[in-house]
Amino acid sequence: MSVEIIKSQIFKFLSSDEPEVMAIKGQWGVGKTFSWKKFLNEACEENKIKLERYSYVSLFGISSLDAFKYTIFENVVKREIIGTEASIETFRANTTSLMESFGRQSVNFFKGAPIVKSFNPAIEAISFLSITNTLICIDDLERKGKSLDIKDVLGLVSLLKEQKRCKVVLLLNDGEEGLEDYDKYREKVIDIELSFVPDPKECASIAYSGSADFHGRLQELTSNLNIRNIRILKKIERLIDLAIPLVNEFEPEILDQVMHTLVLYSWSYFCSNTDDDIPPLDFITSKGYVLLGIGDDEIDEQEKGWQTTLQAYNYQLTDDLDLMLAEAVKTGFFVENEVIKQSEIKNQQIIASKSENSFSYAWGLYHDTFNDNSDEVINGLYESFKANCKHITPTNLHGTVTLFKELGENHKASEIIDIYIENRREETELFDMDENNVFGDIIDSEVIQKFNNVHNQAVPLETAKQVLDRIAGKSGCNGSDETVLVNTTVDEYFCLFKAEQGRNLSNFITTCLKFRQFSKPTEQQREIANRATQALERIASESEINKRRVKKFGVSIQSA
Structure with missing residues (x-):
């Protein structure tokens, strides 16, 4: 069912005061709530809502019918301010209106009382009486509290329609567990059931208003990857909004790369855990010219499928700017100076490429x-x-x-x-x-x-002592550190160990020997440990006491 059909049915529903119940079903994340609120606001702006009051209720965590009833009352707003969240002021107005029905003395008492939900338990008890001729949207049916049964929710919905002359809209996720009672009783309660299944282009149109210059290109990119989750579409839009001021002064190709990459990376990062056909972000960012068929890397069938997907999206190579964008997708913010720096470098490349x-x-x-x-x-x-x-x-x-x-x-x-x-x-x-x-x-x-x-x-190389001073007791080191240590001779290790005293001595020795303990040590790492071991064997051979001192580092006395 197209979005336009959904919209026309919602408008028709809103323009009548005939008590009815409409259910809108669709997969999680495709924009049911977002679209309902959007269409409701449009109808309000066009004066196409017949009923004068509206209440939006999420059943998330609500565990009793009494709480459900009171939440409907609590969230009522006048038709003219649809789109505004319920507040203390709207609650005061609702409660004042309710008290007016009990006489002037009750109103004066309320107006002098503090606004505390439980200031008078009677308010909760009688609040539901005021709910008549009201448009009510009930969301998150499948996320209700455990103590609230769906059949009781539907029973109340039926009462709202039949006795309270309300119009009720139910928003629910299709295919969710725990909706068996909905399927069982919907024939008795539901008048209109809409299946909300927008295609990717429609989802992009829902998420992106078209007010920004980049929305057209963004719709094209997200539709190319079949992204239908509104939350992800909005996350992408937010990141692009943040990125534009950082790259706006560069060649237009920079912004297009930023958009192209952010769409792909966001889709990958947020969706690959639940869909094996979507390439993970680590796969995308770690593949260079392999994506162009250059190199001898062996890939399995799944990775071949991922590469086909990337090629279809026209993603060819991960560069340093892309890596900055990958971090932004993960963290939700840009390291601005790094993005600008990499954009400047890429901008020069683009100018040259023309x-x-x-x-x-x-x-x-x-x-x-x-x-x-x-x-x-x-x-x-x-x-x-x-x-x-x-x-x-x-x-x-x-x-x-x-x-x-x-x-x-x-x-x-x-x-x-x-x-x-x-x-x-x-x-x-x-x-x-x-x-x-x-x-x-x-x-x-x-x-x-x-x-x-x-x-x-x-780069001036440090001495072995300088390197060990810096890395001793830490979890790792870089290639330059290893280069210094592997180029240190056995004689130099001997002199270094003999010259050190105190805690540094043990730290230096264990740091050198741990290179052989890696799960897959390189030839260079093994050589560092071997040279340190040979130096210790020489020290052990000097005296009986040094044999015992060396033994605690795992160097065999017999080999000394």
């Missing part, structure tokens, strides 16, 4: 054809790389190197690594693999080795 000889244009020779054009692809990328390497990220370098090597162009692959280093050597942070390879996308050993060499030459 030239005819750009790197992006050269990659089109690979993406956009099935022609047997390996030589053309290699030469185009090679020449473009030399011209544009100032705007190319390490991840893009790695993808190009990998492609060259897979097509048998090892020499050119090595050459572009060297060209990249020669042109960008002064950007020291660019070659820090600990910072720029968080997700392990860069796996080519030649790239890693050459980057590490550049970084190590540019």
Whole structure:
């Protein structure tokens, strides 16, 4: 049933004072409550609501009929202020109106009393008497308290219609457990039952009013992924509203990337736990050029399906700006200076990419054809790389190197690594693999080795003592720390352990030896532990007392 049909039936229902009960059923999250309130407000603005009073009631946590009745009374507002939440003032007006029916003396007593719900238990007892000719919306039927039975709710709904001449709307989730009594008694109670099953485009139209310039593009993106959950659609809109001031001064492609990525990541983050066909966010952000068919990573059938989904959405590669957006999806806020920084970098790349000889244009020779054009692809990328390497990220370098090597162009692959280093050597942070390879996308050993060499030459290395002072007692260290420790000789470890005294001595030794205790230690980590062990064996061999001192670290006396 289309949203337009639903809307027309709601308007028809509201424009009559004939007592009726309407049920609106639909899956959780598709916007039943959101749409009801939206259509109700529109009808109010167009003077199409016949009854003069309205009450919205959520049954969430309500455990008795008395509480249910009183909540209806408590939430009544006049037709003219539909869209305004019930408040102390509306409660005062309702109670004053009720007391007027008992005479002037009762009114004077009430007006002098504090507004406390339980100031007079009689108010609760008689409040339901005032509920007549009222439009009532009852939401969250399936979330009622355990002590309140659905058959009793429906019984009260029937009474409201038959004896109180009310119009009642029930909003409920289709397919939820615990609604058996609804199915059993609906024939006796429900006059109109609407099935609220909007398609993704209709859900986007409900969530996005069209008042913002980006709403059209946003509807296109969310519909592409078949997002129907209104809460998720609104979360996406909120994040884009927050992002626009951060990227508005850049090329329009930046905002489009932000929108494109936030829609995908939000859908993935909030929906993949309940739908195995939706790629998890970690999968998306950790895949680089594998999504383009470059590299030898083995993937299972499920991951193949995820890749097909990403390709259909035209998502090709995760860059540093995307990683900032992923964190925003998880946390609900942007680290503004980081987003601006990455947007500036990407903006320069986009400006460069608009030239005819750009790197992006050269990659089109690979993406956009099935022609047997390996030589053309290699030469185009090679020449473009030399011209544009100032705007190319390490991840893009790695993808190009990998492609060259897979097509048998090892020499050119090595050459572009060297060209990249020669042109960008002064950007020291660019070659820090600990910072720029968080997700392990860069796996080519030649790239890693050459980057590490550049970084190590540019950044003064600490001594083993300085590293151990900093990392002792902590849960981990970075690659630069390991580089220092693996390049420390047995003699240097011997002198270091002999020179230290007090608590530092034990901390230094245990930190070095723990590298062999990792579940899958690398060759480098094993070597650190081995050299420290050899130094301890030398110390143990010096005297009987040192044998015993070394033993407590797990170094065998026999081996000393």
